[in-house]
Amino acid sequence: MKGTTHLTIGVAIGAAAAAYYPFTFKNAAIYLAVAAFSALSADLDGTSMLSSKLGKASKLLRSFVLWGSILLAGGLAYMYFMYDQMHPELAVASIILFLLGFMTKEGVIRNAMVSIIGGGLLYAGIRYEMNWLMGFGLFVAWVPWLKHRGMTHTLWAVLIWGAISRGLEAQLQLEGITMVATAGYLSHLLADTLTPSGVKWFYPLYKKSVKLPG
Template sequence: MKGSTHLAIGTVIGIAAAMYHPFSVHNTALYIAVSAFSALSADLDGNSILSSRIGKFSKQIRQLLVWGSLILTSVLTFLFLYDQSFHAEYSIVCLIALLFGFITKEGMIRNALISAIGGLLMYGGWHFNMNWLIGLGLFIAWAPWLKHRGMTHTVWALCIWGMISYSMEQQLQVDGLMAVATTSYLSHLLADTLTPQGVKWLYPLYKRSIKLRL
């Protein structure tokens, strides 16, 4: 199912929570932000709304590595032919950058960038003593390397998300955050269950996709 559909469902859940609980601008913004992000988080294991910008940036990084190393190779070749000077350190850097640019796929660079963001969140959680932020960072760092519609689309991931959001609710002292986050994550799995590909809810214990066709 399209990311925009998941986002719309999550936003509606956040708005409903804001209407149910005592109103405040801060809490309303928090409900909507948490629900929208939770509804999209299961797709961190692939190219999605959350990672599309990073995917474009990873393509630019790969092109920069390839073209930058080719230009540097041309300069080093010119210097060698012109005055017989050989710069070993620059040549090694150039070779590594060229090999990395040709061998590394754009998806791998995207995954590394997302994992780096997760690492920063983990550091922030450790620095500010926020266990839920550490858990969120770990989830974000781990998810991109998984097969699409694999572990992030299971009941186990839903439980992990519930634990992260429970810790967040306890620390931020905002009632209903766990329910909002968990319901939004669940909505993603339910919506994908309605698609032809289905969802492997109990993977890896049960590896067949579960589908509900309307």
């Protein structure tokens, strides 16, 4: 299912919550943001609308590393042949950078960038003693390395997301956040269940995909 479809469903859930609960513009914005983000979060285990911008950044970073290593090697060669100066440590660094840029897939760099963001959220949660933010940070840091449509597309992930959102609701003192976030995340799995690949709802206990005619 396309990310735009998941986003549309999430926005619809947020709009329904804004209409159901006592309305203020601030509350409506929170409901919409939480529902939309939740509807997309299951796809943090791969290229998605949430990580696509980082995917572009990772391509630039990979190119920078590659060309940086080549320029460094060229500079070292110039110094050696023109001035008979040799810098072994820089030569080793240029080789390592070249291998890193050549061998590292852009997706790995993107995943690392997402994990760094998750690590920052985890640190903030620890510093400010916010358990839900610690859980959210761990989720963001961990899931990019999982197989796509694996653990993030399970009933267990829905329960974890619900626990995180419950903490957020307590933090904001805003009724309905848990319901909205859980519904948003759940909508992603339900929508993917309608696709030919289906969803492994009970993985790893039950490894077959559940599919519904769409």
